Amino acid sequence: MKPGYYGNWGGAFVPEILHETFRQLNAFFTEAQADPAFWRQYVDLMGSYSCRPTPLTLAENLTRRFGGASIYIKREDLNHTGAHKANNVMGQGLLVQRMGKRRVIAETGAGQHGVATATMAAKFGFECTIYMGEEDVQRQRPNVFWMEKLGATVVPVTSGSRTLKDAINEAFRDWVANMDSTHYVMGTVCGPHPFPAMVAWFQKIIGEEAKEQILAAHGRLPARVYACVGGGSNAMGIFQGFLADEEVELVGVEAGGEGLTSGRHASRLAAIPTTADTDGIPDATPGVAQGYKTMFLQDDDGQMKDTHSVAAGLDYIGVSPMLADLWERGRVRMTAATDTEVMEALQLAMASEGIIPALESAHAFVQAFKEAGELSPESAIIINQSGRGDKDIFTIAHAFKDPSWREFIRAKGEEYGKEPVS
Amino acid sequence: MSLTQQIRQAKADREILLMTHLVLGYPSFAVNREVIARMVAAGVEIIELQIPFSEPVADGPVILRANQEAIDRGVRVRQCLEFAAEMTAEHQIPFLFMTYYNILFKYGVEDFLAQARKVGVRGLIIPDLPPEEGEEYLAACRKHELAPIQIFAPTSSDERMAKLAGHGDGFIYCVARRGVTGAQTSFDREFDDYIARCRRATDLPLAVGFGISNRADVEMLKGKAEIAVIGSATIRLVEEHGPAAVTEFMEGLR
Ligand SMILES: Cc1ncc(COP(=O)(O)O)c(C=O)c1O
Numbered sequence: 001m002k003p004g005y006y007g008n009w010g011g012a013f014v015p016e017i018l019h020e021t022f023r024q025l026n027a028f029f030t031e032a033q034a035d036p037a038f039w040r041q042y043v044d045l046m047g048s049y050s051c052r053p054t055p056l057t058l059a060e061n062l063t064r065r066f067g068g069a070s071i072y073i074k075r076e077d078l079n080h081t082g083a084h085k086a087n088n089v090m091g092q093g094l095l096v097q098r099m100g101k102r103r104v105i106a107e108t109g110a111g112q113h114g115v116a117t118a119t120m121a122a123k124f125g126f127e128c129t130i131y132m133g134e135e136d137v138q139r140q141r142p143n144v145f146w147m148e149k150l151g152a153t154v155v156p157v158t159s160g161s162r163t164l165k166d167a168i169n170e171a172f173r174d175w176v177a178n179m180d181s182t183h184y185v186m187g188t189v190c191g192p193h194p195f196p197a198m199v200a201w202f203q204k205i206i207g208e209e210a211k212e213q214i215l216a217a218h219g220r221l222p223a224r225v226y227a228c229v230g231g232g233s234n235a236m237g238i239f240q241g242f243l244a245d246e247e248v249e250l251v252g253v254e255a256g257g258e259g260l261t262s263g264r265h266a267s268r269l270a271a272i273p274t275t276a277d278t279d280g281i282p283d284a285t286p287g288v289a290q291g292y293k294t295m296f297l298q299d300d301d302g303q304m305k306d307t308h309s310v311a312a313g314l315d316y317i318g319v320s321p322m323l324a325d326l327w328e329r330g331r332v333r334m335t336a337a338t339d340t341e342v343m344e345a346l347q348l349a350m351a352s353e354g355i356i357p358a359l360e361s362a363h364a365f366v367q368a369f370k371e372a373g374e375l376s377p378e379s380a381i382i383i384n385q386s387g388r389g390d391k392d393i394f395t396i397a398h399a400f401k402d403p404s405w406r407e408f409i410r411a412k413g414e415e416y417g418k419e420p421v422s
Numbered sequence: 423m424s425l426t427q428q429i430r431q432a433k434a435d436r437e438i439l440l441m442t443h444l445v446l447g448y449p450s451f452a453v454n455r456e457v458i459a460r461m462v463a464a465g466v467e468i469i470e471l472q473i474p475f476s477e478p479v480a481d482g483p484v485i486l487r488a489n490q491e492a493i494d495r496g497v498r499v500r501q502c503l504e505f506a507a508e509m510t511a512e513h514q515i516p517f518l519f520m521t522y523y524n525i526l527f528k529y530g531v532e533d534f535l536a537q538a539r540k541v542g543v544r545g546l547i548i549p550d551l552p553p554e555e556g557e558e559y560l561a562a563c564r565k566h567e568l569a570p571i572q573i574f575a576p577t578s579s580d581e582r583m584a585k586l587a588g589h590g591d592g593f594i595y596c597v598a599r600r601g602v603t604g605a606q607t608s609f610d611r612e613f614d615d616y617i618a619r620c621r622r623a624t625d626l627p628l629a630v631g632f633g634i635s636n637r638a639d640v641e642m643l644k645g646k647a648e649i650a651v652i653g654s655a656t657i658r659l660v661e662e663h664g665p666a667a668v669t670e671f672m673e674g675l676r
Binding site (some may be wrong): 172 | 477486528539574577
């Protein structure tokens with residue numbers, strides 16, 4: 001198989017101008033991977049700076065409620081900056097140091113990857129520019145605020161659907177002009193080789209920890225592991241701990257948005273078997289875009305479709321080539337959760353366990369809640385809580401139609417309207 | 423006659439050839455039609471027809487927007503093929519397709535190239551398809567006698583250029599500088615060294631593009647390249663002054 005391919009998927013479809021940059025990146029990555037001192041440096045950094053190992057929490061109240069498998073939650077929300085994104089970003093930061101570059105750029109959907117990258121840049125002393133779709137800038141305003149305060153320049157992208165896919169294109173354009181000084185910190189296990197391999201390598205720390213922790217806490221492997229899938233990095237991260245254990249079922253949960261037949265979702269793989277003989281549904285088909293081959297939400301001509309999810313971090317046209325391969329080979333089962341189901345699961349998780357998953361992560365909770373009761377009480381399942389929901393306060397408050405929050409925002413707006421910003 | 427031979431023959435009467443670019447269906451096929459007629463009448467030797475794609479990563483803001491608006495207006499790949507057939511029947515100069523790989527991949531690479539041949543285009547420029555990923559494409563180009571135009575960049579090493587040249591035909595498209603389409607290019611000593619490296623790597627004619635927008639730019643390329651490529655500049659011109667302005671602009675370029 002060609003390097004950078006996972007079955008039929010992957011590759012490196014990059015413009016010639018970036019060929020040399022990718023050659024160098026590959027060389028530095030391969031060298032780092034072969035150097036045990038590099039991985040130790042990474043683990044130490046994550047331990048002292050990012051709260052690793054993150055705990056595996058037994059959700060006792062939820063377990064009791066569903067009456068089946070013991071529900072464990074892998075707490076990636078406790079990472080510094082509040083999501084699994086920190087793992088990847090700190091790892092790439094160490095690589096950037098090795099490469100001697102001075103500037104990093106990134107794309108971001110939910111803003112979590114942008115905040116993580118801006119944080120890393122502040123810590124390592126790199127210059128930092130973050131590209132973010134204009135629509136996501138609106139949706140994830142608190143994260144924009146943090147990125148700016150951390151010293152990054154946030155560039156709202158107004159082209160296309162003004163979401164993550166367009167931010168990725170803009171980041172590529174920047175890179176093409178500035179590759180000598182700049183590293184592009186890809187946020188997920190997508191894009192041209194070696195990005196999927198590199199991001200998956202840093203994120204495998206989640207799965208390695210989770211496996212050790214579940215064996216210690218429960219005495220056996222979990223029956224199932226659930227993770228939400230946007231690009232697929234938190235999923236690949238935790239799945240890698242269990243890939244070789246065939247008895248562990250791996251379940252990915254994509255964004256079902258307003259439903260798989262609504263035309264407003266971001267579900268690539270999950271939408272396929274259920275809608276095989278239905279017309280007019282924007283199912284994914286094989287394609288090549290943004291530098292790699294995978295299943296994309298595209299039309300008959302190969303133009304990418306608009307996507308939708310209540311969770312900005314899952315609102316993406318493509319999916320990791322690694323997951324496309326695992327799905328095709330039947331190793332990973334793909335499902336989808338709708339926006340409505342996500343809000344219900346979120347509410348339940350908050351009220352019964354006192355934890356606030358990010359809207360992205362809440363997708364994984366939906367599917368786990370649907371299935372936990374089917375399993376025997378001796379078994380265990382793990383939900384990967386990829387991030388915390390604080391960033392989503394505006395979206396969540398809006399969805400819950402919370403009257404006192406509304407009043408607070410209205411009053412704040414009035415207050416700001418009166419006093420000039422100086 | 424092969425595309426390379428045709429370029430050499432045209433070059434015999436000219437100090438430099440002009441290749442222009444437009445995005446199909448932007449602002450409309452009717453305007454494309456008029457612009458092309460004016461370009462041909464003004465003596466342009468080669469025209470690049472860009473089939474719009476939703477993720478044109480190698481293009482700058484002007485061409486990006488043109489791609490998007492064309493798609494928003496409902497332009498389909500099938501219409502682009504039909505339009506190309508009409509242009510090749512009407513005008514006697516070589517036309518090329520420029521697009522991104524997904525357009526071919528989704529259509530079926532072999533089928534697309536068979537169609538391209540049928541509509542009379544002579545070659546293709548696919549900026550996101552390095553030869554390592556393009557085996558099927560390169561084989562189908564050979565089979566259908568289409569030129570798979572390869573791209574050199576200032577960052578390409580000598581070995582890389584030699585490899586690319588080995589896969590190319592027609593001419594080599596030399597990207598003048600780092601960055602995407604549409605920004606200014608400076609023609610300095612470094613540029614001359616780069617073009618000299620390109621020349622050593624291939625016997626094929628050289629086209630230079632990215633940031634060529636006026637007579638002075640074209641003048642600078644005389645004696646250095648066979649072809650000057652005018653891209654974003656014509657799109658901007660048509661947007662600001664309408665298709666009629668193309669004649670004077672093209673005639674004034676050399
Ligand atoms: C909390 C959280 N979870 C999940 C994702 C989706 O990314 P991935 O699928 O790569 O894990 C994001 C992306 O921004 C995120 O912020």
